[in-house]
Amino acid sequence: MTSPAMTGPAASSLTTTSGPPLLSDPRVRGIRVVDDGSPMVDVASAGVRVEPAAPAPPPGLGLEWVAAPARSHRLVRRTLADRLGEAQATLPDGLHLLVVEGLRPAGAQGAIHAAYRRRIADEQPWLGADEIDRLTSRFVAPPTNAPHVSGAAVDITLVDPGGERLDLGTPVDATPEESAGACYFDSQGISSQARQLRSVLALALGRAGLVNYPTEWWHWSFGDRYWAHVTGAPFAIHGPVDRDPTPAR
């Protein structure tokens, strides 16, 4: 049976090799990185709201917690923080950005990637390794190629003036399986109000120069390989941050 949420342009890439390129795609993985050295800053320094606590690992993966330095989820490259500040300024009155997660240390990325990849392999044991990698990267990037590990991506949503999260169709971090594809930005399986809010979010972030990862409505980046792929930039300007993620003063 085909659920209504699984129709639309992006849905085909749930189970086939068509659809937008994913982070595991060689066309994305092969992009060169020439890091511009932009420092890590607390995203609140750009006037953008951020969740006080780091997010729990996605449910359903058997992970109760992943190790990460306290408050590292608040950190992003300064280039990205500045653009988020610009985007916040263009939102309609009464709407605010809320960053749920910026930097994700490589160890945490690796743990989430391994757990989700294992789940896909367990549930679909007939798949080959390449297809398991591709399906895994709809939801979580390989640690060597992950925008969050570069401080170049945020998981972000909209809140009202009181800080209540608005309904954009699924929770942040819903897997394709759990949301029946409604986590895809273009999903038709969401309410018209949620669709409108996704458009408002996309307009503000897109004008500020960020790009969306089409299988996750909440994931936006600047300067990483996916950004370079989408914008046609000759190389990415933010690669993985493997130094101690201490914010610049």
Ligand SMILES: [Zn+2]
């Ligand atoms: Zn993300």
